[in-house]
Amino acid sequence: MVLTAAKPRKMWGVTDQPSGNLYVPMIAVIEDIIDETPDTKTFRLAFEDKNYAKSFSFEPGQFVEVTVFGAGEAPIGFASSPLEKSFFELTVVARGKVTQAMHKLKKGGQVGIRGPLGNCWPLEEIKGNDILVVSGGCGLAPLRPAILQILANREEYGEFWLLYGARTPADLDFKYDLEKWKQREDMHLLQTVDIGCDEWDCDVGVVTVLLDKIKVNAKKTVALTCGPPIMIKFVTISLLRTGFSEDRIVTSLERYMKCGVGKCGHCCVNHVYLCTEGPVFTYQQMRSLPELKL
Amino acid sequence: MKTTDALILKKSDALMFFASVASKMRLIAPKRFFGGDVMFDVIESPKDIVWEYGHDIYPPKRFLLPHYEDMFRYKTGKSVEVEGGIEAPMQAIVGIRSCDVTAIRFQERFFSNPIVDPYYKARLDNTVLFSLVCGKPPRKECFCMCCDAGPYLDAGFDVQLTDLGDRFLVEIGNDKGREACAPGAYMLGKAQPKDFAERKQIELQADSLFETQAYIAKAINYISNNDVPEEVWEEIAETCFRCGACTNLCPVCTCYTVDEIKLADGSYVRSRSWDSCQFAGFTREASGYNPRPTPGSRILRRFYHKASYPYIVRDGRHGCVGCGRCVFTCLADLGVPTVIKRLRRAMPKYFEPQEKAAEV
Numbered sequence: 001m002v003l004t005a006a007k008p009r010k011m012w013g014v015t016d017q018p019s020g021n022l023y024v025p026m027i028a029v030i031e032d033i034i035d036e037t038p039d040t041k042t043f044r045l046a047f048e049d050k051n052y053a054k055s056f057s058f059e060p061g062q063f064v065e066v067t068v069f070g071a072g073e074a075p076i077g078f079a080s081s082p083l084e085k086s087f088f089e090l091t092v093v094a095r096g097k098v099t100q101a102m103h104k105l106k107k108g109g110q111v112g113i114r115g116p117l118g119n120c121w122p123l124e125e126i127k128g129n130d131i132l133v134v135s136g137g138c139g140l141a142p143l144r145p146a147i148l149q150i151l152a153n154r155e156e157y158g159e160f161w162l163l164y165g166a167r168t169p170a171d172l173d174f175k176y177d178l179e180k181w182k183q184r185e186d187m188h189l190l191q192t193v194d195i196g197c198d199e200w201d202c203d204v205g206v207v208t209v210l211l212d213k214i215k216v217n218a219k220k221t222v223a224l225t226c227g228p229p230i231m232i233k234f235v236t237i238s239l240l241r242t243g244f245s246e247d248r249i250v251t252s253l254e255r256y257m258k259c260g261v262g263k264c265g266h267c268c269v270n271h272v273y274l275c276t277e278g279p280v281f282t283y284q285q286m287r288s289l290p291e292l293k294l
Numbered sequence: 295m296k297t298t299d300a301l302i303l304k305k306s307d308a309l310m311f312f313a314s315v316a317s318k319m320r321l322i323a324p325k326r327f328f329g330g331d332v333m334f335d336v337i338e339s340p341k342d343i344v345w346e347y348g349h350d351i352y353p354p355k356r357f358l359l360p361h362y363e364d365m366f367r368y369k370t371g372k373s374v375e376v377e378g379g380i381e382a383p384m385q386a387i388v389g390i391r392s393c394d395v396t397a398i399r400f401q402e403r404f405f406s407n408p409i410v411d412p413y414y415k416a417r418l419d420n421t422v423l424f425s426l427v428c429g430k431p432p433r434k435e436c437f438c439m440c441c442d443a444g445p446y447l448d449a450g451f452d453v454q455l456t457d458l459g460d461r462f463l464v465e466i467g468n469d470k471g472r473e474a475c476a477p478g479a480y481m482l483g484k485a486q487p488k489d490f491a492e493r494k495q496i497e498l499q500a501d502s503l504f505e506t507q508a509y510i511a512k513a514i515n516y517i518s519n520n521d522v523p524e525e526v527w528e529e530i531a532e533t534c535f536r537c538g539a540c541t542n543l544c545p546v547c548t549c550y551t552v553d554e555i556k557l558a559d560g561s562y563v564r565s566r567s568w569d570s571c572q573f574a575g576f577t578r579e580a581s582g583y584n585p586r587p588t589p590g591s592r593i594l595r596r597f598y599h600k601a602s603y604p605y606i607v608r609d610g611r612h613g614c615v616g617c618g619r620c621v622f623t624c625l626a627d628l629g630v631p632t633v634i635k636r637l638r639r640a641m642p643k644y645f646e647p648q649e650k651a652a653e654v
Contacts, residue, residue, distance in 0.1 A: 023413075262408070
């Protein structure tokens, strides 16, 4: 069977849209802010409308449009476990106008949320397979819901590798999770940084060096990757060389995005609107889009 | 399937008729402005309607997808209050050309498939289109003949008017059109066979008068098969000014950008306004990475959206209606017909066998 990205159960504007107008966001309150790295924070959010909070759910790989009131709107992927019902988390790197404004928000502040948007990692479809997660930098954030869901249903999947690379040890996201995952015996966590320091006891180099260290059975493994475009490119090349078939490499893409519901036209890659038909694609699906030049 | 009613409206009754239409809704029609330009605008009286006009360069899509529109307002403070609401007055667009009607039908499908855009829908639901058959191409740049969008329509209009000299043939395409005509229905007579004969004559005559041709099918084949090398696009785009006029004036184009605007009283407006894929910033991300970094990649984007098989499947037709606006607005002559002509000229050498190419 050919693997493709999965269709989500819930999608803003299709299955639910409580305010009646799909461009008007729902209000959420910041419950907690966790500093990840010097330029990355994780925001723990909960909806103000308790009834809506109860009905709200998402699947790993989906994202939301976050409104920072007064600054604008930006697409951010979910970073918390979908099994967690009372809150959700967004990991935000301060880069553009909106994300920088978001970093200035305090606990108790309000943001607008439109979501869940987009499709999701095919976690149901890949049950029974070995899982190889490769991520770089803040690319771990959109994979974290998938990792947490897999770990929660660990017996339904085979071997589980997590390869994670960052620029420096200080740039590693979710250090508290990495500590926990390192202890677990039912998964293999391999880390690398581009520039190491004295305390660093893991590898140094780009994330592809980790691929050479592990022995995976390409026939029964599915790779989930997310990171900077250049990382995805080289990871894909090495995986294909290892013998992975094109549909067993799954990636989350990103583009500049405005509306999130397939109308504004910014996120198009050829005829595909990343916001409604993406952001998760298998390499095989991506190959059908000439604009990606794969 | 076809439920078109054909009726006759005497030109002497036309003022009265449109006054009766205007009793229910505002009229938008071509109007002569100071200086002689004819543009669509809200008119006070049907007297202002100009029936003989070229092309309004500012496409009538702006009454459905305004150049700039407020989506909702909000106040920031201790807690955020969001106020929404869609302003959609009843309106009739009178004298709109067939190409623009086709474009609006294209947008209607785009904006409701699969997710419905509430602003566009609210406006279109309250809009009646009185389209006007072009007896001759209104401008020499028109090429709707090549695009299946004119000079007359078989379907898609609410009401279609054909100028038969001293009278209009009024075709009513759907219930919305019927309802809009209801207050003036007593002025409409039944159409006779000779009226249809005259109409047929006008159609045939109009068909023969087009000067500009665009070989859309050729472009669709080249682009869908991804045959055109990057260098050809870069060469075509060399003269592009990146002004975005081709896409902003295109009656089909829908892309918009979203901005927050601070008002004097401290509240904010989330607004949207037309954007263009021809701008470098259209896809530039906060990190500085731009997936479409060159003018050639952006012009390819424009043509991929207008003329490629996957988009035809999506949208039900290709994205050019042949109105000619990009032709007469582009300073660098990068309108649809010219670009296709340049593709046709540039491409054959890439299909020649290797040895033969080497000899040349």
